[in-house]
Amino acid sequence: MKDSILSARGLCKSYAHNGGQNHILNHIDLDIYRGDFTIVMGASGSGKSTLLYTMSGMDSATAGKVIYQGNTITDFKEDKLAKLRRGDFGFVFQQMHLVGNLSLFENVAVTGYLNKSLTASEVDKRANGLLEEMGLSGMSKRLPSQVSGGEQQRAAIARAVINKPCLLFADEPTGALNRKNTVEVLNLLTGLNREGQSILMVTHDIRAALRATRLLYLEDGRIIGELTLPPYEPEEEKARETQVDVWLSSMEW
Template sequence: MTKTIISTEKLCKSFSSGGIQQHVLKNLDISLLEGDFTIIMGSSGSGKTTLLYAMSGMDKPTLGEIDFAGKNLANLNNDQLAIFRRNNCGFVFQQIYLLDNMSVLDNVLASGLLVNKNKREIVKKAKDLLLQVGINENAWPKFPAQLSGGEAQRVGIVRALINSPRILFADEPTGALNSASSDSVLDVLTDVHRNGQSIVMVTHDLKTALRGNRILYLQDGVICGDLQLGAYSEQMNIERHEELKSFLAEMGW
């Protein structure tokens, strides 16, 4: 039986700007299942990234609860949240935060050794993961500036996976890539998901969203649509595309 990995109850997030309170997330009750590839969509300013940050412990909610694998994130202090994220979450962003003065391999090892001090084990895992995403031995000594955008993002995904996160959180991971690089990154994420990895991803791109099996549509801080697409299949891509387009049109996207 598939287990719930994240659930929120009356989740709220507000910001104060110029003395005016801005309510970004409004009483959200969400349940995410382990092994799902959940896509969060919505218009600009709808609260997508704010929701991602709240569910991953990157930001604390103003009100409400977030149960992540049995731990209420709202009750943790900043140091406890940092440890929890390191042990349970992987992050991939639109901007690829690889360290410029470190090689491809060392960028991955630096993250892995924060959790697992067995260097031999981490080196083997890092190399295996790099090969799985199409980054071969010739690229391992290179620095990030020597990589293409798609290569760098695939290294970023490996870095996010090195500690076997419960959930991989991605915020517009293809937003700065060209079409070919975007496809290569999406293929990696699809393969990772097929191997059992839970993923939560924010995107505004329809082609990217097609890779998910569930679409949550956020509008003005409220979930106003929830579409179950099922597992991704290239053979069914036209049907998925039409179903998603119809759903988004209904949402006013």
């Protein structure tokens, strides 16, 4: 039986709109399992990013609850949520949000310093190791403006995993990248997952969806479909793409 690390039960998110309620998430029940590369797809406005932000504690729920390793985080105060996001969760976004006047090394290391679970020298060693793993060791002293978008995103991934998060959240991490950089970023995420990193990602890109071990389809704030896949293998990509295409067609994507 799979180990559930994050769960949503009856999760709802609504906004007041023109005197009524706009229901973004509609009573979602969902388990995220350890070791999975879970990817959520759906049309624009289906609630994908809202689901990610609500389950990660970055946004509040209107109703229902989110449970992380037995703790109901929807009851947490903001300081406790911030500690959780800083240590147990990692985040990668479409826009990299690197600090412009810090080097790539500093952008990665500062997250480790803030967590305070490692000494400064341990953080420095891990930051340098991650930059090397991301193919950025020769660029560690450069500012974000001095490297490409793909290189910025790789640095952002290093920053997201420096504290060895239990779960990595990714919101359209390839949405602003060209094809070459998209493949490089997806390869890094796939590699992290192979090493045991649990990932929850939202995307509209079928190239990204192919990397999933579990695909979910969201429509009008509800999960209406699920597809389980074996770990990604490059030589099987064509067959995998056909399988995912057929599934997406059945979802009327």
